Amino acid sequence: MNSEKEKKNASGIVYSCYYQRSREGEHFVAEHVLSYQISGFLVLSDGTRDYPSEQGSIRFVKRNQLLKFVKQPPANGEFKSLSIYLSQQILKDFSREYHIQAAHKEYDRPISTITTSPLLKSFMDSLLLYHNADSLKNPDLIDLKIKELLILLLQADPELKNVLFDFNEPHKMDxxxxxxxxxxxxxxxxxxxxxxxxxxxxxxxxxxxxxxxxxxxxxxxxxxxxxxxxxxxxxxxxxxxxxxxxxxxxxxxxxxxxxxxxxxxxxxxxx
The missing domain is CATH 1.10.10.60 (Homeodomain-like)
Known part of the structure; x- marks a missing residue:
């Protein structure tokens, strides 16, 4: 059986389904990502600490990071996740439309677990329905769903505005x-x-x-x-x-x- 299926459309929404026992790797996270762990177990590491995600959890990953990952399917099951990549252009458009700006406070959480409210859970489930119906191709629909997601995210964690709408490039560091x-x-x-x-x-x-x-x-x-x-x-x-x-x-x-x-x-x- 194919080890992994990953489907990504122009909207930056990725559905991943993994069958094998486990998978390890690393990647550069260029854009902010919100991911919903449908089944299985994921551990992300930024080189300093590990960030585990269990079934049903929602995590926010800050852009411009190097991360290692381990994906572990459940016993006799499949690793499944749904990820939404939030590009700088999408966020700039939202910032202008809703007049939201970062407060220029230091946001030191590279990976955050978002409290899974009923509204956020319903949102993720609705995206799965669209995915299963192969309907994530309408750009107007995608625009509306991304706006809905950003509004729900800011309700769940208002401090996220200080990272979502910070459009500065990496500063010179040690x-x-x-x-x-x-x-x-x-x-x-x-x-x-x-x-x-x-x-x-x-x-x-x-x-x-x-x-x-x-x-x-x-x-x-x-x-x-x-x-x-x-x-x-x-x-x-x-x-x-x-x-x-x-x-x-x-x-x-x-x-x-x-x-x-x-x-x-x-x-x-x-x-």
Whole structure:
């Protein structure tokens, strides 16, 4: 059976259905997302803490984040979720129409669980009905449903206006702290630069000032150090850790590990 079905239309509404035992991965969240956990279990991690979502929960994920995820279907069932991506253009249009602006307060919750009121639950169920009827193609209908969602969200958590309608790009932040938190994400340097509020050239220049070496060399060394610790002290295996630490394939990880430490990861595990 197909492991996963994911259907996304032009509105940014995504229905995901996953059959296999579990799935892990990572992604860059470019837009704010509201997701309804229909069945199964999801854990998101931002590198500092885990954010679990159980069946029936609704979560809000702030834009411009690097996240890892683990999807777990229920016993003898399927992982199902419905996600609505809130683009900057949609939010700017809503802000102008309803005269709502951010209060420029710091919103420090990267992922929030939204209290599932009867109205929000009914809204999500109505979207499922539209999806099942293959009716999420009418742009006028979608516009109305997104407006309805935003009104319900602001009723459930008024503080969300300070993140939904904050249209500023990432500001220049502490590069050393950011990289020590996010080094295990497998993203291009351009993405790291953007998230730290820098051009690529400024990122490379500031990086070498902070760490004394190029980003590429530092990232590989840092990831391999963490791999050595996990394998030698925590009993993990190479196949367990290479994806978590930003390596694309096991053979490249094993080659780089042996080159840095003079011993293969399998031999470290047996010591």
């Amino acid at each position: 590069l050393e702290a950011f990289m020590n938190k996010n080094y295990h994400f497998n993203v291009h340097l351009e993405r790291f630069a953007y998230l730290t509020g820098r051009s690529l050239a400024s990122f490379k220049r500031d990086f070498e000032k902070a760490f004394g070496q190029t980003p590429g060399k530092w990232l590989q060394h840092k990831r391999l150090q963490e791999a050595y610790y996990l394998i030698s002290s925590k009993g993990r295996t190479a196949s367990d850790v290479y994806l978590d630490l930003g390596f694309e394939d096991l053979s490249h990880f094993s080659f780089a590990f042996k080159k840095q430490f003079g011993i293969s990861p399998t031999k470290i595990a047996s010591i």
